[in-house]
Amino acid sequence: MxxxxxxxxxxxxxxxxxxxxxxxxxxxxxxxxxxxxxxxxxxxxxxxxxxxGLFNAHTHLAMTIFRGYAEDLPLKDWLEKKIWRVEKLLEPEDVYWGSLLGILEMLKTGTTAFSDLYIHMDEVAKAVGESGIRAVLSYGMADRGSKEKADLELKIGTEFIKNWDNAFNGRIRAIFGPHAPYTCTPEFLKRVKDAAIELNTYVHIHVAETKWEVEHVKSVYGKTPVRLLDEIGFLDERTVIAHAIWLDDNEMRILKERNVSVVHCPISNLKLASGIARVKDLHDLGINVCLGTDGASSNNTYNLFEEIKMTSLLQKVITGRADALKAKEVLKMATENGYRAYGIKGGKLERGYxxxxxxxxxxxxxxxxxxxxxxxxxxxxxxxxxxxxxxxxxxxxxxxxxLTLDEDKIMDKVESLKEKFEES
Ligand SMILES: N[C@@H](CCSC[C@H]1O[C@@H](n2cnc3c(=O)[nH]cnc32)[C@H](O)[C@@H]1O)C(=O)O
Ligand SMILES: [Zn+2]
CATH class of the missing domain: 2.30.40.10 (Urease, subunit C, domain 1)
Known part of the structure; x- marks a missing residue:
């Protein structure tokens, strides 16, 4: 029985x-x-x-609040001119309701686990606890060149891990989430990696998302983001990088050697006009590639079935080969590869999982x-x-x-938040 x-x-x-x-x-x-x-x-x-269950391996869950708020912009303007301004107005309770809305959508479309990198993460953890979904959570950290900010961000990120890792029967895994090589200095990233090693945990970060990022990092530090990260010892099997679009062949080999996992977010990458990742090449090299939606403000949904189809179609067209990725491989990317990226024994219908x-x-x-x-x-x-x-x-x-969420109440709450951001 x-x-x-x-x-x-x-x-x-x-x-x-x-x-x-x-x-x-x-x-x-x-x-x-x-x-x-x-x-x-x-x-x-x-x-x-x-x-x-499907694993949404890169998201900013509460950005449901900004779904439809900043449209038809490239990543840099989208972040700097719109999103970072309104995120300053976000209150913890907003993030709670925005997260519940995101979880509602994910559950209804077959996602059983997700990896989030955002702010006011205690609220996200609460929403995960109440809804019953599984999550890998990280407080999104950026030092932006300030030593004081670096100290504070690392403190918030570390406390979050200590407070929430393994909560709710292990449904929550809490990890580090430094934002990106253009918002975090190498010194800060090195401190984050050292802390991750000490706490025996994972690191989730955006890397090589835009051509601008690669040029910018090269002009400031004299090397590309992946080479910079490798040089400071940041890359290993407990590193998960989102996007990985603008890579040369050598950088791909570095990712393979270091056993880094890559999260492909095709719809967000198309919408922000960031580019198309060479997923077939990454996959053929033996790199663990999984799928993510990114935040609802750059997608605009959390329906992983759309990413599955888009992943398949894009690789066909950029390689000129209709058999670039087999349907079975893409389904694995959306399931077991996501679980594997974060070291969780799930994503397979097998005894013991x-x-x-x-x-x-x-x-x-x-x-x-x-x-x-x-x-x-x-x-x-x-x-x-x-x-x-x-x-x-x-x-x-x-x-x-x-069964665990009140759909109407969540929708009413998030709809009513709109007022606060509309004029900003
Ligand atoms: N605590 C940090 C920032 C949080 S990192 C999480 C950030 O990632 C941002 N974000 C969402 N989608 C993307 C994306 O596609 N690329 C880069 N950043 C994104 C999101 O708006 C959020 O501000 C600070 O003090 O600035
Ligand atoms: Zn992102």
């Missing part, structure tokens, strides 16, 4: 779809196979596709006819086909309804 039994689903196991039953005990997958099983809670999956599982309705017009569930999922999903979501063994979404 399992705590939860998911019965007769078409399950993504070892890279293929097979008919199977899944038994959950506590927060872990305890059985995957064809035996008839029972559970205290039984979910009939006869009409479902069952996949491991975390019970983060998503059920998807097969009877949808957009999936009809279904020659191969893999191709239906990767190329024809809207995201709203998700019916059930289990995180850490708990059922959080049932028949499309998020």
């Amino acid at each position: 399992f705590d939860v039994a998911i019965k007769n689903g078409l399950c993504f196991v070892n890279g293929e779809f097979v008919q199977a039953n899944i038994g959950i005990e506590g927060n872990l997958i305890a059985y995957v196979g064809r035996d008839d099983i029972c559970g205290d809670l039984e979910i009939d999956a006869r009409e479902k596709i069952v996949i491991p 975390l019970a983060d599982i998503v059920l998807i309705d097969r009877r949808r017009h957009n999936y009809c006819p279904m020659y191969d569930p893999l191709h239906s999922l990767v190329y024809a999903s809207y995201g709203c086909e998700v019916t059930h979501v289990i995180v850490d063994g708990e059922l959080l979404v049932e028949d499309g309804i998020v």
Whole structure:
């Protein structure tokens, strides 16, 4: 008798779809196979596709508040002229409601875990705790060349880790999140890495997002961001870099040698006109590539199915090869690679892995006819086909309804925040 039994689903196991039953005990997958099983809670999956939960590996969750606020701008102007100005007005409670809205959207579209880099992180942690989702959280730090700011930022970042790492049965992992090589000095980044080694934790950072960044870092420090980071000993298997667009072949080899994970955020990169990462080349080198949405102000949604399709399409067109990335590889990027990037044992339907599982309705017009569930999922999903979501063994979404959150209340709250930012 399992705590939860998911019965007769078409399950993504070892890279293929097979008919199977899944038994959950506590927060872990305890059985995957064809035996008839029972559970205290039984979910009939006869009409479902069952996949491991999606991992949104780079986001700024509460930026739902600025969804639609600063449009049609390149990254530098978007940040400097719009976003950083309104973020100064953000109060902790705003971040709480903005985060809940982000979590609501992620759960409804099959995301079971995300990695966030933002401010007022205690509020994000609270929202994660209440909603039941899994998260890797970091306070976004930038010293901007000031020693006092460096001290303060590192103090906030470190306290956040000490207060929240492993909270809620381990659903929260707290790590370091220095913003980027153009807002953090090498001295500061080195201190962050030393602190991360001491605390045995991960570092999440934006790197090589724009051509401007690479030129700027080269002009100030005489070398490109990746070479600079490598020289100060910043890059290793506990480093996760978002974007990684403007890299030369040697820098890619450095990332591979250091076992760095890369988060590809194709829609944000297109929207801010930052560029297109060479994901096929990164993947072929054996680098762990995972997917992220970035913040809702540069996307504008947290629907990872859109990133899955976009990742696949972009690599086809930039390589001129329709088979650049196989559908299966892209689905892995959205699931197990995200978990792997942050050292969490999830993202696979396998005994001993975390019970983060998503059920998807097969009877949808957009999936009809279904020659191969893999191709239906990767190329024809809207995201709203998700019916059930289990995180850490708990059922959080049932028949499309998020059981742990009050959707109307969250929407009303975030809509009412608009007033404060509209004139800014
Ligand atoms: N505590 C820091 C800044 C926080 S880092 C997190 C920042 O990342 C910003 N951000 C969001 N999306 C992107 C992106 O695509 N590239 C770079 N920064 C971004 C976001 O607006 C937020 O300010 C300070 O004192 O300035
Ligand atoms: Zn970002």
